[in-house]
Amino acid sequence: MMKKLLSGQGARAAQLAISVAIGAVCLWVLTGQLSAGFWQDVTVELRGLDPLSVVLAACCTGLSFLALGRYDAVAHRHLGSGTPTLQACGAGTIAIALAQTLGLGVLTGALARWRMLPDISMTLALRLSVFVCMTFMVALLVVTAVACLVFPSPAFMFWPSVIVVAALPAAVIGIYLFPAITLGRFTVRLPSLRALASILLWTVIDVLAASTALYLLIPGGEVPFTVLLPLFLIALGSALLSGTPGGVGPFELVLFAALPGGASVQVLTGIIAFRAIYYAIPALIAMALMLRPYAPQFAAKTSAKGDILTAPRAEVGVIRQNGGFIADHSALWHSGQTLCALFDPLSTTAPDPIATVSAHARDRNLIPSLYKCSARTALLARQQDWFVSHIADEAVINPMQFATATAPFRSLRRKLRAAEKAQITISQGTISQGTTLPVSDMARVDDLWQRARGGARGGTMGVFAPEYVAHQRVYLAHRKGRLIAFASFHRSSHEWCLDLMRQDPDTPDGTMHALVHAAIRDAAHHGIARLSLAAVPACPDPSSAILLKLSQIAVRKTGGPGLRQFKSNFRPTWQPLYAAAPNRALLALALMDIARAVHRPSPATDDNQSHYDDENYEVASRLAS
Template identity: 35%
Template sequence: MNQVFMRVSVSARRYLPITLGTALLALLWHKARDLDWEAVGHALTAIAPLTWALAVLATAVSFWAVAQYDVIAHRHFRTGYAPRTTRNAGAAAIAVGQTTGFGPAVGAALRWRVMPALGHGMVLRITTFVTLGFFAAWGLLAATVALPLLAGVGWLALLLLPLALAAMAFALLRHPRLTHGGRAMELPSISAFLTMTALAAVDLLFAGLALWLLLPEGLAPALPILIAAFALSLGAGMAGGTPGGVGPFELTLVALLPGTATPELAASLIAFRMVYYALPCVIGAAWALLTPPAQHRRLPPLTATLQGRRAELGIAAQNDHRALVTFSAEGVALRTPQTLTLFLGAAEGHLAALLPALERAAREENRYACLYKLTDRDAVVARAQGWHVAPFAVEAVIDPRRHDLTGPGHRQLRRFLRKAENAGLSFGPITAPDWERMTEIHCAWEDSHGTERGLTMGRFCPLYLRDKPLFGAWLDGRLVAYTSWLEAPGTLSLDVMRHEADLPQGCMHGLIQTVIGHARTNGLTNVSLAALPHPSLPGRIADCAGLARFKTSFAPQWRPLYIGAGNPLALAICAADIRLGILRPAPLSRTTQEMWQLDSLISPLEETPPVVEGIPIRHAG
């Protein structure tokens, strides 16, 4: 029964629009027979040459706007094609597709003809992105602007449009990916969707203007009303499934503009079809058939050097990242659904040299450019370059050479160290990691603390931890806690900290104190205990009060860290996106070689855990 219902549903979605469009086309033909076609011919020849020229110019602007959808799509999928090539291919595909009918199929064929190196799969993804993106933007504008205008409450659009855009931005921020059949599909970023909506508005505005120019002076309504009616009629034409929307488009337009079913209107609609459909179709088809296939040699991405002045840079290896390189500077940028984030400033050189490259790279990926975990000095440089910068965290930093347990500042630490000594705990480097035991501790930690966080916070995975300094705590010869650290010249930075649920008091204090002593012995000048929310964020401080007391017991120096973006709105979006990336990190990526290495590092537990894409969830973190 369900299979029958599904077949009926699929058939209805496939054939109902075509059937409806054909019926409306027949109705239009019936009405057209009543027209005085000699009068229609006279009205068509009466259109002035200047009017034709202005209509063609408005059509060109409209097609430029809608062709930008292909540029956005190629940036979304990071194909590497030049914007000029993708824009021309998009304009040709849309011009021919909307005129001949079966727009997605025809558009995909033309795009593949111009850019065969993309392959059929990517061409279909780009075509789907463009089609659904335009439908979404058109639907939003039709519901929030066109309908209020036609209903005589145009002022309502000033309220509905911002609310709808804010709702869509919030939805894309909270749900940047759709998962279907075990496969994740990345949705357009907020930046991409806002740009597509603006481009759809330009498209509708100038396409409607082209029609308005071709209408006789006494027949044309106010331009905003005509554009609103045109937008709804265009939707009816797209849903009708007929070539160029013939039938549904005209009938809807006549219904929305009552009393105008005259030979003059028929002549204007014919002229509009010539200007907006026939002429672009001929030009687009000729260009697509005559232009040679675009040559595209995609360069391999630069490998980011995850070594720099700040040890925490190494954590980028757990995330989707890319290199930013100029002649005088180099940095590492993290990708999140909405942002391309320069992490920790410049790894080499000066920050000012990287800012233009970051903005350009973010624009090429439909993302907001963001600066994250800047120091005081870099924050001053970013502000001088026009960036909006705000403090968001403070980093606990200890100089091992000056770390002295005597004095009132370490009273609490001394008390906890005595408790650890009385419990019989021992501490030291882990020279031969027992990954199975460490995985058990990690699983116990997750059971008591919840799923680990990510992005700029360390995550448990033997593949990432095997080349990092590891320190452990043992009770009666049994490992009960451990930490991993990131290295830079003269610096250690806390990465992963895991322990069992029932832990003797002072265990983690003793473990950190052991690392500080190790750093002093080896001549290091910095031990970072990572960051806490900035004191100006009182609600966030309350969320991690226990961690704040733990770090404060070591009497560290607190260094402010900053986040930056191009404007206040982008800064708010970037901050929210990074916070979501920390709280709900994307799965760690795995190659086949890494999976083999992971199997050799971790022995299977007695009970086989659930598997996602071949990765044991609890084993690999």
């Protein structure tokens, strides 16, 4: 341990030595370009600075540091620290004020954050520091590229700027499609698009305010702001990459090399005043504030799954495998870029689900949305000016009133007779009741089913795993003593809901019908008045020929027609389900994100397990106002 510590200290010392050497070389090169009497001229200019310009530059510095603190608010939300926003911003402002002046930004900033926030560990402080540094550098790269293309800039910056701007859409798509990346044994969740947009916005405010402060401090207005801005950004990037304390050396050298030679005295005057106002004074204030860190916070943690067994919607049990959680009686699921409130609230006395999901989405830099909610909740969303879409239809049965003797069930009776003729026997087992399930045989059927269906799915889809089906009612179909199919149902005190459906490719016709029929009869025996056969994609919209064609393709790809036909054999009541988001664009983004999470489950949320289910919850293509 001691050897590691000494090794780490040695590496940091070497890094600091290299940074100081770089700064010294840059200053030596810069000094060689100055004429005799240069410093006397600078002293005269400093004494003659306009007081109003100094005051305005100080105001711009304050605005810049307000923006700097917001980086930490985004970082804390991304890492889920639970730190209040005001404390996160304050600690971040202090950390950056010290780090940009003292150098070794990541380490210095981490130490300052650790000192100011007693609730966080040094490891979390380092993660916060790395997050802020990395995202700021990426945002600065984008802002610099745009500024160099819009305003006059050195010729060597043209093609790098074009490449950065051209690559931006691909980078956005990549982050959208791959919200988490795996590096060896570690899975890293990338910042959401909403988080990156926030960082970009605060970076623009930060650098515009900082460059304006420098512009105001250059006497005589010798350098136009449109010329100064891209050069300031290039110099700032060079200073940050060098790691020198305060960026001293590279920052000055870049500006002197690019700005008009006749304004060198004024430029250096402005830089010296800028370093005093933007670097030295904030660093002194930050050191004084560090003498009194924030008081510890003792925030209560949200229970993950406390209300599932009494939920009015049994399907909420899916959060046991997708990383979802319960907050304020709403089931919330993080799908990458989106935080979904799944189904309706778990209690009739629950707070407003729109307010709940909006608050938790804001705390995680995510898009808020409702997914597969009832008409009642959709109406509430519409009243709050959210955009609502009919995305699916749920097949619902009342087992207490279910009878197959009437004419509408002719097709179902034929399927059941086929299963009986094939000598299919149905049994029921639940691990929690002490019944031993044939887990290895179920895994075999599950594997055959996956091979036949061509892939795994996740997100809102069920997953076969003993610890998952332990919470469900499972029905097994045997033929001549061999397991050939099974079905499982989420259960609560109010409802059962069909979840997993697995079958051997050679399973006789009618087997799955027999499994579901057995569950319906069992639910009636237990006094369950509502059994859901889960949802199918909504029917295509016939009002538009193009939308109709696209919807038909989407429904066919998701198995919609076959599922609807299968469930229609049980003569269910079809109840519409809706999705909603604050506006049309965010709803479209949320639905695409959910579809991505279903078809490309993230290892960060699905624990590297295969998630696949015969119940398709993909979104339909129709958006209804």
